[in-house]
Every structure is written in structure tokens, then in C-alpha cells.
Amino acid sequence: MGHRHGFGPAQHEVTSTQLRRDRLHSGERYRLGVMGGTFDPIHHGHLVAASEVAAKFDLDEVVFVPTGIPWQKANRDVSAAEDRYLMTVIATASNPRFSVSRVDIDRPGNTYTVDTLKDLREERGPNTDLYFITGADAVRQILTWRGADELFDLAQFVGVTRPGVPMTVDDIKHLPGDRVTLLEVPALAISSTDCRARVEEREPIWYLVPDGIVQYIQKRGLYRLAADPDA
Ligand SMILES: Nc1ncnc2c1ncn2[C@@H]1O[C@H](COP(=O)(O)OP(=O)(O)OP(=O)(O)O)[C@@H](O)[C@H]1O
Numbered sequence: 487m488g489h490r491h492g493f494g495p496a497q498h499e500v501t502s503t504q505l506r507r508d509r510l511h512s513g514e515r516y517r518l519g520v521m522g523g524t525f526d527p528i529h530h531g532h533l534v535a536a537s538e539v540a541a542k543f544d545l546d547e548v549v550f551v552p553t554g555i556p557w558q559k560a561n562r563d564v565s566a567a568e569d570r571y572l573m574t575v576i577a578t579a580s581n582p583r584f585s586v587s588r589v590d591i592d593r594p595g596n597t598y599t600v601d602t603l604k605d606l607r608e609e610r611g612p613n614t615d616l617y618f619i620t621g622a623d624a625v626r627q628i629l630t631w632r633g634a635d636e637l638f639d640l641a642q643f644v645g646v647t648r649p650g651v652p653m654t655v656d657d658i659k660h661l662p663g664d665r666v667t668l669l670e671v672p673a674l675a676i677s678s679t680d681c682r683a684r685v686e687e688r689e690p691i692w693y694l695v696p697d698g699i700v701q702y703i704q705k706r707g708l709y710r711l712a713a714d715p716d717a
């Protein structure tokens with residue numbers, strides 16, 4: 487492994503495209519983290535999870551992929567894909583190794599991770615290894631995902647711990663051990679559900695989400711009840 491850079495924002499001026507080119511030219515494999523989510527809204531739990539996995543797995547880049555139509559959330563309202571996409575761009579903009587992909591929101595129909603991974607493989611080429619980052623709640627459900635038998639050939643799966651979702655290796659013993667890793671990340675008891683409820687109740691979400699996301703939600707009037715006079 488060659489020289490590695492820090493992963494925090496504003497530590498260096500190189501772009502992820504340059505890093506990618508350098509690594510591919512040196513014949514090394516490019517390590518791409520894939521953080522899929524509905525991001526309604528994106529919050530610091532997502533960002534910390536991505537940053538921790540990136541550091542532990544020595545990733546070159548993490549691409550955030552907002553879902554188009556999250557079929558397992560069909561029983562509830564989900565904000566417009568463009569709002570969720572823009573919030574994801576705003577939240578990740580300051581980190582040179584974070585990027586955002588439209589593959590899921592531009593593909594018609596329900597979003598399936600098997601399609602996400604195939605699209606990214608095609609886009610990034612054969613020298614790229616994919617690491618799909620997911621929370622403990624989601625990792626337990628992977629076998630209910632479409633094309634589950636193909637998923638582990640396409641990517642390594644990293645399940646991050648999440649407050650309120652106790653998880654041990656026993657919980658993933660039904661999954662292929664060499665393709666799924668559990669990682670403990672600093673516990674942030676934040677969920678998008680809670681952020682939406684707070685906005686609806688006019689409670690603060692400062693510091694649960696990046697500042698730009700607070701402002702974007704306010705500007706677009708997201709998560710307010712239609713009956714709210716200021717909505
Ligand atoms: N606080 C957190 N810590 C670790 N992982 C998280 C956290 N919040 C979400 N994740 C993981 O990030 C991925 C995308 O999450 P998602 O966009 O559904 O957010 P969410 O907070 O779980 O949303 P909602 O409350 O609306 O279901 C999922 O794999 C989820 O498990």
C-alpha cells in the first residue's frame with residue numbers, strides 16, 4: 487500500500503478524481519465505499535459511519551447514493567429525490583473524499599442495491615473494489631433484499647453499529663463471514679425519523695445534521711405539517 491492521506495475534510499487540496507487516477511496508474515486497486523441511504527434527511531450518524539469505515543478500511547473515496555424509490559419504506563412518505571440528493575451534496579461537499587452518485591435516483595422504479603452495485607462497477611471499471619456501508623439494522627435484513635445471492639460477489643459489506651440496535655457476530659452468522667464485517671463506530675443516537683419529527687414539532691435539529699441541512703430544510707419547508715401556518 488502506498489502513501490495514505492488523512493480522511494477528514496480540508497486536510498489537503500487533492501480531489502478524489504486525482505486520487506483515483508494516481509491509484510489506478512500505480513496498478514493498485516481502488517477502494518470505493520458505497521453508502522446507500524434514503525437520507526431524508528442526511529445526518530451526522532451517516533457521516534460518522536462513512537468516515538469511520540473509510541479510515542478502518544483504507545478507502546480512497548466514499549460515494550453516497552441516495553435511493554430513488556426505497557421499496558421497504560413504501561408505507562410512509564418520502565421526500566422528493568432531488569431534495570434528498572441536494573441535501574446529500576450539501577452535507578458531503580467539504581470532504582474531498584466524499585462524493586454523491588445519482589445512479590439510484592436516475593434509475594426508474596424501485597431501488598435495489600444489486601442494481602446500485604452493478605451500475606457503480608460498470609462506471610468505475612474492473613480495478614475498483616466496492617465496500618457497501620450499512621447500519622446494523624439494515625445488515626440483518628440483507629437476505630430479504632432483491633438478488634441477495636449476488637450481492638456478496640459484488641461487494642464487501644460493512645455493518646456499522648447503531649445505538650438501539652444491539653448486534654453481535656451471532657446476528658450475522660447467516661451471512662458469508664468473509665464478505666460481511668461488523669464495525670463499531672462512535673455511537674450517535676440520531677435517526678432521520680427523529681430529525682423529521684423534531685422539525686414537525688418545531689424542535690431544533692442543529693448539530694444533529696450539518697448546518698447547511700438545517701438551512702435547506704427551512705428554506706424548502708420540508709417536514710412541516712400542511713396545517714402549520716408557517717409551512
Ligand atoms: N446513527 C446512525 N449510526 C449508524 N448508522 C446509521 C445511523 N443512522 C442511519 N444509519 C445507517 O445509514 C444507512 C442509511 O440510513 P437511512 O437513510 O435510512 O437513515 P435512518 O436514520 O435510518 O432513516 P429513517 O429513520 O428515516 O429510517 C442505513 O444503513 C442505516 O442503518
Ligand SMILES: O=C(O)c1ccc[n+]([C@@H]2O[C@H](COP(=O)([O-])O)[C@@H](O)[C@H]2O)c1
Binds near residue numbers: 522558624
Ligand atoms: O436491494 C434491496 O432490496 C434493498 C432493500 C432495502 C434497503 N436497501 C438499501 O439499503 C440502503 C439503506 O436503505 P434505507 O432504506 O435504510 O435508507 C439503501 O442503499 C437501500 O437501497 C436495499
